[in-house]
Amino acid sequence: MPKTEATPARPSLLLLDGHSLAYRAFYALKEANLVTTDGQHTEAVYGFTSMLVNVLRDERPSHVAVCFDRSEPTFRHTEYAEYKANRTETPEDFRGQVSLIFEVLDTLRIPRLSLAGFEADDLIATLATRGSAEGMSVLIVTGDRDALQLVDDNVTVLMTRRGISDMTRFTPDAVMEKYELTPAQYPDFAAIRGDSSDNLKNIPGVGEKTAAKWIREFGSLEELVNRVDEVKGKVGDKLREHLGQVMMNRRLTELKRDVPLDVEPASLTMGQFDREGIHKLLDSLQIRGELRERLFKTLGSAEPEVEDAFEVELAMPGPDEVAGWLAAMPAGRAGLAFRGSYGSGTGRIDAIAIAPPGGTAAYLDPTRLTQADEAALREWLGDEAREKAVHDAKGPMLALWAQGMELRGLSCDTALAAYLATPGQRTFELDDLAVRYLKRELRSEAEAGGQGSLFDTDGEAEARDLALRAQAVRELAEGLEEFLSTRGGTHLLGEVELPLVTVLAEMERTGICTDREYLAGLESEFGAAVKQAVEEAHRVVGEQFNLGSPKQLQTILFDKLGLPKTKKIKTGYTTDADALAWLAGQTEHELPTILLRHRDQTKLRTTVEGLIKEIGDDGRIHTTFNQIIAATGRLSSEKPNLQNIPIRTAEGRRIRQGFVVGEGFETLLTADYSQIELRIMAHLSGDESLIAAFESGHDFHQATAARVFDIPPEQVGGDLRAKIKAMNYGLAYGLSDFGLSGQLNIPVAEARALKDEYFEEFGGVREFLQAIVAQARKDGYTETILGRRRYLPDLTSDNRQRREMAERMALNAPIQGSAADIIKVAMLNVRRALAAEGLRSRMLLQVHDELVFEVAPGELDALRALAIREMGSAYSLRVPLEVSVGVGRTWEDAGH
DNA sequence: CACCTAACGTA
DNA sequence: CGTACGTTAGGTGT
Numbered sequence: 001m002p003k004t005e006a007t008p009a010r011p012s013l014l015l016l017d018g019h020s021l022a023y024r025a026f027y028a029l030k031e032a033n034l035v036t037t038d039g040q041h042t043e044a045v046y047g048f049t050s051m052l053v054n055v056l057r058d059e060r061p062s063h064v065a066v067c068f069d070r071s072e073p074t075f076r077h078t079e080y081a082e083y084k085a086n087r088t089e090t091p092e093d094f095r096g097q098v099s100l101i102f103e104v105l106d107t108l109r110i111p112r113l114s115l116a117g118f119e120a121d122d123l124i125a126t127l128a129t130r131g132s133a134e135g136m137s138v139l140i141v142t143g144d145r146d147a148l149q150l151v152d153d154n155v156t157v158l159m160t161r162r163g164i165s166d167m168t169r170f171t172p173d174a175v176m177e178k179y180e181l182t183p184a185q186y187p188d189f190a191a192i193r194g195d196s197s198d199n200l201k202n203i204p205g206v207g208e209k210t211a212a213k214w215i216r217e218f219g220s221l222e223e224l225v226n227r228v229d230e231v232k233g234k235v236g237d238k239l240r241e242h243l244g245q246v247m248m249n250r251r252l253t254e255l256k257r258d259v260p261l262d263v264e265p266a267s268l269t270m271g272q273f274d275r276e277g278i279h280k281l282l283d284s285l286q287i288r289g290e291l292r293e294r295l296f297k298t299l300g301s302a303e304p305e306v307e308d309a310f311e312v313e314l315a316m317p318g319p320d321e322v323a324g325w326l327a328a329m330p331a332g333r334a335g336l337a338f339r340g341s342y343g344s345g346t347g348r349i350d351a352i353a354i355a356p357p358g359g360t361a362a363y364l365d366p367t368r369l370t371q372a373d374e375a376a377l378r379e380w381l382g383d384e385a386r387e388k389a390v391h392d393a394k395g396p397m398l399a400l401w402a403q404g405m406e407l408r409g410l411s412c413d414t415a416l417a418a419y420l421a422t423p424g425q426r427t428f429e430l431d432d433l434a435v436r437y438l439k440r441e442l443r444s445e446a447e448a449g450g451q452g453s454l455f456d457t458d459g460e461a462e463a464r465d466l467a468l469r470a471q472a473v474r475e476l477a478e479g480l481e482e483f484l485s486t487r488g489g490t491h492l493l494g495e496v497e498l499p500l501v502t503v504l505a506e507m508e509r510t511g512i513c514t515d516r517e518y519l520a521g522l523e524s525e526f527g528a529a530v531k532q533a534v535e536e537a538h539r540v541v542g543e544q545f546n547l548g549s550p551k552q553l554q555t556i557l558f559d560k561l562g563l564p565k566t567k568k569i570k571t572g573y574t575t576d577a578d579a580l581a582w583l584a585g586q587t588e589h590e591l592p593t594i595l596l597r598h599r600d601q602t603k604l605r606t607t608v609e610g611l612i613k614e615i616g617d618d619g620r621i622h623t624t625f626n627q628i629i630a631a632t633g634r635l636s637s638e639k640p641n642l643q644n645i646p647i648r649t650a651e652g653r654r655i656r657q658g659f660v661v662g663e664g665f666e667t668l669l670t671a672d673y674s675q676i677e678l679r680i681m682a683h684l685s686g687d688e689s690l691i692a693a694f695e696s697g698h699d700f701h702q703a704t705a706a707r708v709f710d711i712p713p714e715q716v717g718g719d720l721r722a723k724i725k726a727m728n729y730g731l732a733y734g735l736s737d738f739g740l741s742g743q744l745n746i747p748v749a750e751a752r753a754l755k756d757e758y759f760e761e762f763g764g765v766r767e768f769l770q771a772i773v774a775q776a777r778k779d780g781y782t783e784t785i786l787g788r789r790r791y792l793p794d795l796t797s798d799n800r801q802r803r804e805m806a807e808r809m810a811l812n813a814p815i816q817g818s819a820a821d822i823i824k825v826a827m828l829n830v831r832r833a834l835a836a837e838g839l840r841s842r843m844l845l846q847v848h849d850e851l852v853f854e855v856a857p858g859e860l861d862a863l864r865a866l867a868i869r870e871m872g873s874a875y876s877l878r879v880p881l882e883v884s885v886g887v888g889r890t891w892e893d894a895g896h
Numbered sequence: 897c898a899c900c901t902a903a904c905g906t907a
Numbered sequence: 908c909g910t911a912c913g914t915t916a917g918g919t920g921t
Contacts, residue, residue: 549917550902569902571918576903603904606915632911634907641913644906652905677907733909742908804908812910816907820911848907848911 013131013265014061015124017142018068018112022048022101024143024160026094035093036286040799044097049104050291055141055158057298063136063268065111065127067120068098074117076252083198083252096799100285103793107278108299109271111263118259121146125255128155131265141167146190146253151175151183181215188221191250192239198252203242206235214239221250273299275435280426309441310434312471313360314464322369323376325362332357333387333411335474337466342395343639344614345508345622349399351463352377355470363463366403382406389477391415391430391469394627397505412477416497419628420489421480423790428628434472437479442472488787496786496824497627503831503843504625504635511620512642512844512852512891513662519612522654526605533598540591547598550575556591563587600651607646608655614640620662625846632813633788633820635846643847647895656892665841665854667887668894671867672850674882675700676819677732680785683877684814687764694879701725708761727758731765732815734808769811776810784817785875786825822881823849826874833866852891860887 025047034042056064076083105112113123121144128138132154140147143160148170151157157170168174175183192211194202214231218224224231225247231239239246275296282292317325334356340349355361369377380386381400388407390396392415397407418428418437431442444465484490538544541560545552553575557563564586566579573579577599583592614621626636637643645659646652661668673679678700682690693703698713705724706713726743727735735743741751759766776782777795790813794806823846830843830851840856841863851871855863864885871883888894 546917548915551918571901574902599903603915607905610914626912629913630911634911636912638913641906644904644913646905648905730909733911735910736908738908740909801908808910816911819907850907 011063011134011136011266012059012061013127013136013138013268014055014059014064015127015138015140016052016055016064016066017120017124017140017144017147018048018066018101019098019120020143021051021141021160022098023094025051026091026097036284039801040100040285041093041097042100042285042287044094045100045104045285046287046291048101049295051141051160052110053291053295053298055139057294059139061139063131063265064270065113065263065268066105067123067127068112068114069120070114070116070118072116074119074122075256076119080248080252096797096802099796099798103281104278107281108273111268111270113261113263115259115261118256122256122259123261125150125257126259126261127263127265127268129257134265136265146187146195146255148175148179148183149187149253149255179212181212185215185220187250187253188224189215190253191221191246194249195253201242201245201249203235203238203246205238210235221246272439275432309443310468310472310475311359312355312464312467314460314467315360315362316463317362317364317373319368320370320372322362322364322373326354326376326380329354329356329362330358333389333474333477335361335470335472335477336388336390336396337469337473338390338396338399339462339466340396340399342398343624344616345398345511345624346402347395347399349396349403351466353463353466353470355467355474357474359471361467361470363467378405382408384408387411389414389473391473391476392428392628394501394505394508397501398509401505401509410498410501412481412493413498413501414473414476414480415628416501417477417480417484417489417493420493420497420788421483421487423628423633423788424631430469430472430476433476433480437483438472438475440472440475442468487789489789492786492788492821496821496828499828500627500824503827504627506831507843507845508622508624510842510844510854511616511618511622513620513660513854514611514615515658515660515890516612516615516619519608519615519655519658522658523605523608523612526601526608529601530598530605533594533601537591537594537598540589540594547595548602553595557583561589561591563589563592600649604646604651604655608658610640611655611658621659623845630820631790631809633784633817633824634848635820635824637845642845645891653892653895656895657890659891661889662854664856666857666860667855667889668844668891669841669853669855669860669863669867669885669887670850670891670894670896671853671864671871671883671885672847672896673819673823673871674884675728676822676849676881677815678728679877679879679881680815680818680822681732681765681768682879684785684818685764685768686878687762687768690762690765691879701728704728704762708758723754724758727754731769732812734769734811772814773807773810782810782813782817784814784821786818786821788817788821790817819849822875823851823871826871827851829870829874830867833870837862837866839863839866852894855887 022044026044029043029047032043034046036042102112114120115123124140124147128140128150131138138155139158140150140155141158145159147157151170151172153172158167159170160166161168172183175181175186179186179189181189189211192203192206192214193208214224215221218227225243228240228243278295315325334354337353338349339351340347349366352364352366353361364377382405386409388409389412390410391413393407393410393413400407414430414433415428418433434440434442484493534547537547541556545556547553551571554572557575558565558573563583566573566582577596580592580596584596611621616622621640621642623637623642624639626638629636646655679694682694689707693700693707696703701721701724702713702716705716705720708724709720723744726740730740737748737752737755740755741748744751772782776792780793781789781791783789792806792810794802795810797803797806827843827846834841839859839862841859842854843851844854845852851867853863853867867885868883872881874881884896886894886896
C-alpha cells in the first residue's frame, strides 16, 4: 500500500492549571467521599485525572503541560503583603493529593512545571504567549477567571463551571458574549471589581455591573483613570478615593507573560506512558472501573511505537527432523518458551519453542518426538555452550528434570532481570515487559480467534504464540541486559540470581522429609484443644458464636459483655492478641484468656493442616521458593510457606519436630548467621563502638548495653539487656519513640531518652541511618552491598504518612537486602563446595538467615566445617560473619 | 466465586 | 506510629 503523506496538523498546546483544577475536583467530588482503606482521600486526584483524560481525548493536543503553584511567596506577595491573606487553610483531606497528581502525571509522562516566585497562571501566560508566537494553537484549562485576559484568536480558555465535567469554552466572541468585554478589557474590569479569593478589595458600592459599565464606556482602565473626574455621583467619589487600590489590583491581576522559564513549548511532548506504573498507581489508590478503561483507551491509542507486534517465522520440524533443525540453527543466544505446569519440585512440559537469532523459531511437541529427536533435544538443552534465555526458568527446569533432561547454558532469565530492574513490581509478565522495554505488543493469535476455528486443526495458532514468546524472550534478554548494565545490575544477575535458579530448583526438587503420623497426631491434639476452648467460651458467654469471626467477637466483647474498648480499626475495635491480653488484665472476665488460647491453638492446628496437605507421595514437602517477589531481594516460600514455621513457643516448636531427616541420611543440620542485619549496620555505618561490641566476644546485646550505660558487661541485668535488644533490632526498621515505648511498656519520654542515650554511644549509627534516607531521597532509590536497588518515589510525597513509610522502607531496604545478598552468595558457594568435595549432603531450605541441610552418612563433620566456612566467607564485612550450627534428627532438635 | 480484611506465623 | 513475606478464615460484593 502506497504511503500517503498526511497534511501535518497545526501543533496544539494544552496547558492546565494543576492546583486550580485539583481544588475544583476536590470540592466537586467531596460528597462522594472517595477514600482508600488506609485513609488516603482521592477526590482531587480522581477528579483531576478524569478531567485530564477527557480533555486529552476530546482535544488530542500535540503538546501538553500541567502548571502548578509553589508554596514560596510570589512577586505579588512582595507587592501586596495581604495578597491571598484571607485564604482559609487547605483542607486536611486535600493535602497530599497534589503529590499523587504529580505521580499520575509522571507516570503518564506528561510534563509538569512550576517555578518559585510565580503562580501557575503566570507560567501558563508565558507558555501561551510563546506557543502562540510559534504558531501553535493554545488551549488553557483552568478554574481561574484571570486567565480570560489571555484569550485571543490563537488562545482559547476552557473554564470549569460548577463541578468539573462542565466546561465553558472561551474564545474572544464567547468572552464578549458573556461579559460584553474584550479579553483585553477583562483584567481592567476585574481590577475594579476586586477578587475576594485573592483578597483584592473592591470599591464599596461598586459591583460587577458598574465596573463593566465603566470599562465599556471608557474603553480601558487607563482611559478611565485619565478621565476619572468625568465619573459623576457618589460612586465617582468612591472610585477616586479607591483609585490606588484599583491600580494595585490591576497590577496583581496582570499575568506575567515573560516568566524566566527554561522550557520551550515545542519540547512539551507527551512521553510513552508507563502502563504498568499506571496500573500500580490506580491499584494503590483503589481506583477501579471505567476511569482506568477510559485512560488506557485514550492514551493507548497515542502509543504509535507499540503498534508493531513481534514477528516470527514458524518452523514445525516433523518426526526425525528435530536433530537437523537444531544442527542448522543459527549461532547465538536462543530464546526459549515453554508451555506446561510447574510446582512442588516438579513439572510437566507440553510444548517448547526455540527462537534463535534470525527470525525463524521452532515449535516442538515433546509427545511427538522420535528417540533421535529427543536425544538431539536433550543434547542441545543440556549443552552449556549453547546460550539460552528463558522467562522464569525455574519451573521449566524442574519439568525438564522430571523428564530426565538438563537445562544448561542459561545466560539470561528475563523475569529475574526485570525484577532486578524494578523489584517493587507485583508481577513480571512477559507481555508487559515486552511493551515496557521493547515497545512491542505480544499479541496472542490463539486468543484473537484462531483457536478452534476450521483453520486451526493442528493448533497452529498456539504454536505461533509460543514461538512469538520465545522470540520476545530473546529480544527482551538483550534489552534488559543493556538496561541493567547502566544500573550496575549485571553482576547481581549473572553471578548471583541466575546461578541461584538451579540451586533453588534443586532444593525444591529435594524437599524436606516429614513425619506424617506425628503431624497427624499433633493436628488432632491441637484440634481437641480448639474444641475445648470453643466450648468453654460458649459456656462463659452463655450463647453460641463463631470464635474465629472478629466481627462476632466484637459484638460479644464490647456490646454484650460491655468490656472496655480497645484500639480502633476500620471495622470497629481490634480483637488482636495484644488487645485480648490487655483485656485479660483489665477485667475479671475469663473470656479474653479463653480466646487467646483458642487463637493459639487454631493457628497451630491450621498450620499443621496446611503442612499435611502439602506432603507429597515421597513423604516430603516440596515448597516453592519465589525469587522475584520480595522488594528487598529476599526469597519467599509458598505452598507451603516453610519460612514461617513456629519457633517462639514450646507448643509451636512441636511442629518443627514433624520435619525430620530422610531415609538414607544421618541427621539434619541448621546453620544460621547470628545478628547478620546488625553486623551489616556496623559494617555500613562504620561505627567504631558498634564494631568493637561485635569484636568484644561478649553476648552482643549485653555488650552494647554495657557501652550505652557505661558499666561492665557482667553487670548488665536482664532488664537492661532486653531494652537494648529491642533498640538494636528496632533500629533497622525505623522504630519510633512511640513504637519503642509500646514494645517495652515504658512512657514515650523514657523511650526517647533511651534512644538518645543509645545514640550518644553509637552516634555513627544514627548518622548512617539519616544518611541512607537523605541519599535515597536524592537518588530515588536505595542500594545494597551488591548494588541491588529499591526505588522509593514516595520519599518526596507531601503526604506525611506515605513519606514516613517510604523513609522506613529506605533505611530497612539496604540492611535487609544486603543480608539477602550475602546469604544468596553463601548458598552458591555452599553448593559449589558440596560438589567440589564430592559430598552427598544437600541443602533443603533457606529461612532468610538460616540454611537447613540433610547430612549424608559420615559427612557431618565435613558439612559442618563447609557450612561455617562458606557462609562465614560469603562477604567480607568490617565485623566477622558468625555462623552457628545445630544438629539433630528433627528441625527442632537441630535448632539452637 | 472473587476479592478484601483481620489476624498471626517467621526473619 | 516496625521492615519483609504467606496463609487462613470470615465477610462482602459480583
